[in-house]
Amino acid sequence: MGEVQEVESCFVSPSEETPRKGLWLSPLDMVIANRGHTPTVYFFRRDADAADDFFDVSRLKEAMAKALVAFYPLAGRLRLEGDHGRPDIDCNAEGALFVVARSELTVDAFSDLKPSPELRRLFVPRLEPSTIVLGIQVTFLGCGGVALGTVLHHSAIDALSAFHFFQTWSAFCRDGDAAVVELPCHDRTLIRARSPPIVHPDAHSMFSLKLSLSESSSPITTKFFPISDDQLAALKKMCGGASTFGAVSALVWQCMCVARELPLHAQTRVSFPVNIRRRVNPPLPDRYFGNALVIAYAATTVKDVVSGTLAATAALIKGTLGRLDSEMLQSVIDYNEMAGVSNKPAKGNLPDTELRMICWVGMPVYDADFGWGKPQVMSRAESVRGGFVYMMDGTENGGGGVRVLMSMEAVKMGLFEKLLYAKFA
Structure with missing residues (x-):
C-alpha cells in the first residue's frame, strides 16, 4: 500500500444475536446493485492535550459491535442471486471488515482534500470478497492524527442511512451504554412495486x-x-430567494454549459437524487434504512441556461421538485422493479450535456465524534465520473458555506472555476 502499512485486519460481528435471514431488496436498492461501494474518508486532528487512548482500536471495535446489533445488514454479505432469484443481503453476522494501518503521512498533507484513486488506495480498505457490505480502515498518521476510511455497498443504503450508522457507532464509542440510539427501520417492503x-x-x-x-x-x-x-447569500439573492440546492445547481449548470462550449440548440439537463421518505403516501419512517432515493431531472436548451437568468434556471429545478407527488414516485418504483439489475457495470462519464447534482448539505456529515473530537474534514475518497457533482456543507472548522466537488474534463476545469467565481466578483 505504498506509504501506508497494514498492521491488522479482522471482521467485527454484532455483539449480540441478530436475525439470520435474507434481507429483501426494494426496487430502489435492486436497480443499483451493480454500482459497487461508495468510498469516503474522514480526517481527525489530534490536539496537544488529547488523551492517551486517542482512537483506541479496542474501543472502536467494541462500539462497532454494539452498533451492528441494530444495523445487522451491514455485517452481512450481498448476494446477487438470493432466495427468489433477485439480489438480497444475507444477514449472516459474518461481520464488517476492520483494518488498522499506520503511515508517516500527516493530516496537513490533505488540507486541500482532493478525491482521487490515490486517496482511496491509501485510506480505504480493499474488500475481498466484494460481497462484503461494510469496510473500515483506521490509519494512524505520523502527525498523531487519524484517517478513517469507509466503504459501503450502495445497494445496502443511501447516504442518509450511512450517516445514521456512523452517528450510532460514534455515539457508542463516545458515550458507551449511555448513548442515545434511534433504531433503524429495516422493512424494505415499504418500497414495493404494485402488482401489476x-x-x-x-x-x-x-x-x-x-x-x-x-x-x-x-x-x-x-x-x-x-x-x-x-x-x-449573494447567489441565493441572484436566484430570487431559491434554496441552497437550487441556487448552487443553477450556477454550476450554467458554468458547465459555457465551459464545455455546448451548442446553443442542444438539450441539456441536470439530474439529482431526491429523498422520498417524506414525499410518498404514507410517508416512510425517517430512519428507514436502505435506498429511498429516485433520480429526477430538469431539462431545457443550452441557450436558456447560458442566456437566461440564474433565477429562471433555479425556478426550473424547483418546478421539477414540485411535481414529485406520491403517484409519480410510485411509478419510478414500479419501473425499477421491471428494469431489475443491469448487467452493465456503472463505469464512465455522463454525456457532456448532463450533470448529476448530489446534495449532502444539511446531512450529519460531521457528527462522527468518537469521543476525540469531530473530524476536521470529510469527503468522498474517489470521484472519477465526469459530470458528477457533490454539494456538501463547508468543513467543520471552515466557517460555514458549502463545498462543491466537481468532476469534469481537466482541460475545462480552469475555465469552469473562473466562470464560477466571476459571479461573486
Whole structure:
C-alpha cells in the first residue's frame, strides 16, 4: 500500500444475536446493485492535550459491535442471486471488515482534500470478497492524527442511512451504554412495486430512469470549490430567494454549459437524487434504512441556461421538485422493479450535456465524534465520473458555506472555476 502499512485486519460481528435471514431488496436498492461501494474518508486532528487512548482500536471495535446489533445488514454479505432469484443481503453476522494501518503521512498533507484513486488506495480498505457490505480502515498518521476510511455497498443504503450508522457507532464509542440510539427501520417492503406495475406516461419526462455512461477521450479530474456564507447569500439573492440546492445547481449548470462550449440548440439537463421518505403516501419512517432515493431531472436548451437568468434556471429545478407527488414516485418504483439489475457495470462519464447534482448539505456529515473530537474534514475518497457533482456543507472548522466537488474534463476545469467565481466578483 505504498506509504501506508497494514498492521491488522479482522471482521467485527454484532455483539449480540441478530436475525439470520435474507434481507429483501426494494426496487430502489435492486436497480443499483451493480454500482459497487461508495468510498469516503474522514480526517481527525489530534490536539496537544488529547488523551492517551486517542482512537483506541479496542474501543472502536467494541462500539462497532454494539452498533451492528441494530444495523445487522451491514455485517452481512450481498448476494446477487438470493432466495427468489433477485439480489438480497444475507444477514449472516459474518461481520464488517476492520483494518488498522499506520503511515508517516500527516493530516496537513490533505488540507486541500482532493478525491482521487490515490486517496482511496491509501485510506480505504480493499474488500475481498466484494460481497462484503461494510469496510473500515483506521490509519494512524505520523502527525498523531487519524484517517478513517469507509466503504459501503450502495445497494445496502443511501447516504442518509450511512450517516445514521456512523452517528450510532460514534455515539457508542463516545458515550458507551449511555448513548442515545434511534433504531433503524429495516422493512424494505415499504418500497414495493404494485402488482401489476404501472408507469405513469409522464415519468420519462421527469425521472432519469437509466444511467447513460461512456468513456471520455479527455482525462477527468476533480476539484473542490468552496462557496462562503456571504457568497451563498449573494447567489441565493441572484436566484430570487431559491434554496441552497437550487441556487448552487443553477450556477454550476450554467458554468458547465459555457465551459464545455455546448451548442446553443442542444438539450441539456441536470439530474439529482431526491429523498422520498417524506414525499410518498404514507410517508416512510425517517430512519428507514436502505435506498429511498429516485433520480429526477430538469431539462431545457443550452441557450436558456447560458442566456437566461440564474433565477429562471433555479425556478426550473424547483418546478421539477414540485411535481414529485406520491403517484409519480410510485411509478419510478414500479419501473425499477421491471428494469431489475443491469448487467452493465456503472463505469464512465455522463454525456457532456448532463450533470448529476448530489446534495449532502444539511446531512450529519460531521457528527462522527468518537469521543476525540469531530473530524476536521470529510469527503468522498474517489470521484472519477465526469459530470458528477457533490454539494456538501463547508468543513467543520471552515466557517460555514458549502463545498462543491466537481468532476469534469481537466482541460475545462480552469475555465469552469473562473466562470464560477466571476459571479461573486
